[in-house]
Amino acid sequence: MKTTALIMAGGRGERFWPKSRKQTPKQFLCLTDPEKTMIQSTVERILPLVAAEDIFIATNRDYKALVREQLPEIPEENILCEPMARNTAPCIGWGATAIRKKYGEAVMLVLPSDHMITQPELFRNILRKAVNIAETTDALVTLGIAPTGPDTGYGYIQYTSGTMEKYADAFRVKRFVEKPDLETAKTYVKSGEYLWNSGMFIWKTSAILRETEELLPENYALLTQMEEAMGTPEEEKRIEELFGKMKAISIDYGVMEQAKDVYVLPSSFGWDDVGSWLAVERMSTADTEGNVIRGDAVTVSSRRCIVQGGDRLIAAVGLEDIIIVDTKDALLVCSKDHAGEIRKVPEILRTGNRTELL
Amino acid sequence: MKTTALIMAGGRGERFWPKSRKQTPKQFLCLTDPEKTMIQSTVERILPLVAAEDIFIATNRDYKALVREQLPEIPEENILCEPMARNTAPCIGWGATAIRKKYGEAVMLVLPSDHMITQPELFRNILRKAVNIAETTDALVTLGIAPTGPDTGYGYIQYTSGTMEKYADAFRVKRFVEKPDLETAKTYVKSGEYLWNSGMFIWKTSAILRETEELLPENYALLTQMEEAMGTPEEEKRIEELFGKMKAISIDYGVMEQAKDVYVLPSSFGWDDVGSWLAVERMSTADTEGNVIRGDAVTVSSRRCIVQGGDRLIAAVGLEDIIIVDTKDALLVCSKDHAGEIRKVPEILRTGNRTELL
Numbered sequence: 082m083k084t085t086a087l088i089m090a091g092g093r094g095e096r097f098w099p100k101s102r103k104q105t106p107k108q109f110l111c112l113t114d115p116e117k118t119m120i121q122s123t124v125e126r127i128l129p130l131v132a133a134e135d136i137f138i139a140t141n142r143d144y145k146a147l148v149r150e151q152l153p154e155i156p157e158e159n160i161l162c163e164p165m166a167r168n169t170a171p172c173i174g175w176g177a178t179a180i181r182k183k184y185g186e187a188v189m190l191v192l193p194s195d196h197m198i199t200q201p202e203l204f205r206n207i208l209r210k211a212v213n214i215a216e217t218t219d220a221l222v223t224l225g226i227a228p229t230g231p232d233t234g235y236g237y238i239q240y241t242s243g244t245m246e247k248y249a250d251a252f253r254v255k256r257f258v259e260k261p262d263l264e265t266a267k268t269y270v271k272s273g274e275y276l277w278n279s280g281m282f283i284w285k286t287s288a289i290l291r292e293t294e295e296l297l298p299e300n301y302a303l304l305t306q307m308e309e310a311m312g313t314p315e316e317e318k319r320i321e322e323l324f325g326k327m328k329a330i331s332i333d334y335g336v337m338e339q340a341k342d343v344y345v346l347p348s349s350f351g352w353d354d355v356g357s358w359l360a361v362e363r364m365s366t367a368d369t370e371g372n373v374i375r376g377d378a379v380t381v382s383s384r385r386c387i388v389q390g391g392d393r394l395i396a397a398v399g400l401e402d403i404i405i406v407d408t409k410d411a412l413l414v415c416s417k418d419h420a421g422e423i424r425k426v427p428e429i430l431r432t433g434n435r436t437e438l439l
Numbered sequence: 440m441k442t443t444a445l446i447m448a449g450g451r452g453e454r455f456w457p458k459s460r461k462q463t464p465k466q467f468l469c470l471t472d473p474e475k476t477m478i479q480s481t482v483e484r485i486l487p488l489v490a491a492e493d494i495f496i497a498t499n500r501d502y503k504a505l506v507r508e509q510l511p512e513i514p515e516e517n518i519l520c521e522p523m524a525r526n527t528a529p530c531i532g533w534g535a536t537a538i539r540k541k542y543g544e545a546v547m548l549v550l551p552s553d554h555m556i557t558q559p560e561l562f563r564n565i566l567r568k569a570v571n572i573a574e575t576t577d578a579l580v581t582l583g584i585a586p587t588g589p590d591t592g593y594g595y596i597q598y599t600s601g602t603m604e605k606y607a608d609a610f611r612v613k614r615f616v617e618k619p620d621l622e623t624a625k626t627y628v629k630s631g632e633y634l635w636n637s638g639m640f641i642w643k644t645s646a647i648l649r650e651t652e653e654l655l656p657e658n659y660a661l662l663t664q665m666e667e668a669m670g671t672p673e674e675e676k677r678i679e680e681l682f683g684k685m686k687a688i689s690i691d692y693g694v695m696e697q698a699k700d701v702y703v704l705p706s707s708f709g710w711d712d713v714g715s716w717l718a719v720e721r722m723s724t725a726d727t728e729g730n731v732i733r734g735d736a737v738t739v740s741s742r743r744c745i746v747q748g749g750d751r752l753i754a755a756v757g758l759e760d761i762i763i764v765d766t767k768d769a770l771l772v773c774s775k776d777h778a779g780e781i782r783k784v785p786e787i788l789r790t791g792n793r794t795e796l797l
Contacts, residue, residue: 098754099752099754379784379787379788381777381780381783381784381787382777382780392768393766393767393768393769393770394457394768394769394770394788394793394796395769395770395772396456396457396769396770396771396772396773396781396784397772397773398771398772398773398774398777398778398780398781398783398784399773399774399776399777399778399780400761400772400773400774400777401774403758403761403772405770405772407770408751409751410750410751410752411751411752411753411754412751412752412753412754412763412765412770413754413756414753414754414755414756414758414761414763414772415754415755415756415757415758416756416757416758416759418757419739419740419756419757419758420756420757422739422740422756422757423754423756425739425756426737426739426754426756429737429739430737430752435752438752
């Protein structure tokens with residue numbers, strides 16, 4: 082059976098302002114690798130398993146040119162340009178429909194475009210296992226990461242001790258939970274029943290579309306209409322119309338939470354969802370004072386800072402746990418423990434109609 | 440008797456890096472007034488007392504063009520360009536000699552070019568009093584500021600209870616002390632015997648030159664040779680040669696400390712020596728969170744920050760007591776309690792031979 086992939090690349094990445102902008106969000110930046118953007122790394126990682134022409138990219142209309150530029154090996158017709166954001170269930174439904182239309186039945190990897198994986202070989206090993214399960218069953222498979230601490234930046238998956246009969250490391254999922262508060266996260270980790278939700282899924286097109294039909298019937302009806310419109314002269318117009326009518330809901334809550342055969346593969350491949358500038362520190366080598374510096378910088382009496390330079394010299398004097406991100410037209414200085422508030426800056430700029438800085 | 444002024448404008452202002460650069464130091468910047476540079480404010484403040492053609496500027500050769508540009512009302516021959524830095528005693532000696540050469544006996548105000556004074560009328564009142572004392576006696580008069588706290592950023596003047604017979608608010612000076620540590624500063628303030636040293640002096644040319652002749656005879660001999668060279672074709676060459684031989688010493692230690700008739704006028708005119716970026720906060724109006732902002736900035740959960748913007752937006756998120764100074768080619772982020780270490784940055788840059796950023 083053919084293995085295909087749907088890479089989700091529609092995010093705005095506002096937690097990475099000011100490097101990440103509306104016109105060039107996080108997945109199109111070199112955040113974790115100075116040579117490759119995050120989406121380029123995502124594609125490169127799976128090429129040993131999936132041919133380039135079988136990789137689909139779901140993105141926002143505005144990013145089509147960026148996808149073509151950064152991923153010239155992906156066929157243009159595989160770029161699914163969402164006319165508006167509708168969360169992950171409609172996006173994945175469209176991807177599954179497009180793959181069904183092109184190949185009929187196929188295995189489908191659903192992957193975020195903006196995560197980091199330090200051990201790609203281990204990642205592919207897990208994917209091979211997941212593909213095998215998906216091919217031979219109707220299960221919806223997700224990858225879960227054993228938590229190393231009560232991180233409040235991740236969603237969690239609660240699993241049961243029951244495994245698949247044939248695949249002893251695929252555990253039945255009990256429920257998906259969104260990012261918890263610290264106390265709740267601590268009880269999750271202590272219980273030993275929770276994994277971090279990686280947002281990666283593996284299944285057959287028939288399996289996910291059948292569950293979508295059952296759990297989100299209105300969306301499914303719109304998807305079949307979209308499938309009919311594909312390849313016709315009205316495709317773009319019809320898709321805008323139909324996609325806009327979709328119920329905006331995440332795949333976790335819309336489908337996975339209530340589907341019958343949902344399994345999680347506990348995985349370990351050096352994963353990080355790169356959810357904020359703090360991730361840049363986790364995945365970089367610090368100097369002897371614990372500073373992580375990219376670009377031209379001088380530090381004096383400064384410790385544990387994250388400096389992402391632009392064209393200019395940055396001097397950090399007497400700073401601890403401060404994030405400095407410099408770009409041509411905007412500069413961010415933020416304390417690490419307020420990194421979650423970075424997204425308020427684009428909000429304020431939007432209110433002030435300063436679109437040039439978004 | 441004619442009242443003249445010597446404004447000292449040779450400093451490098453490294454504590455104000457990156458706004459202050461070797462090519463444009465502090466006194467030539469608009470730090471305290473968005474419309475006027477510090478040296479322009481200094482001149483403007485004394486114009487009701489001293490005619491522009493009687494104001495002399497002692498500066499570094501490199502800054503002659505800046506002085507001419509910012510102070511077109513000052514005659515070119517009044518700009519004394521030091522070929523190298525030799526501290527204040529040689530600088531003031533040259534100024535006194537130049538004034539003697541031009542006018543013979545005169546009263547001379549010696550003023551730094553980079554201080555702030557919020558009450559110029561009170562300042563001129565004190566100067567009038569000092570001029571009166573200088574005219575009618577041979578005293579060396581200095582202005583002292585009653586300390587409001589144990590500030591370690593200022594030098595101190597210890598005075599005695601003895602006043603001049605004719606001028607009851609001119610107190611005899613016991614000694615000058617350099618910037619003390621905090622404990623020492625506390626004992627100074629508690630004793631009630633110390634004033635902050637404003638670095639401003641008022642005297643007759645004959646009085647200061649006589650003391651210089653007695654206390655720094657070698658320097659005085661060089662000054663008389665410089666006086667002879669003034670107005671001759673060899674002036675520039677000779678001054679370079681003679682000035683270079685001067686003993687580099689401050690006027691406080693070289694002359695004032697041991698001179699006979701030294702008096703201080705305790706003064707109050709809203710003075711600040713603008714010794715670091717912290718001064719910008721003292722003299723500005725803060726927003727409701729205590730942030731002092733110049734330029735384009737967005738603050739989120741930030742308090743008591745000093746932001747000096749350049750051409751770009753600065754976003755401060757979750758910061759407390761942080762100084763951010765942005766320029767075209769260099770950016771400073773510094774915690775307030777490390778402002779004293781800012782000068783280490785130009786030092787490091789000099790070592791790395793990055794002269795373009797000095």
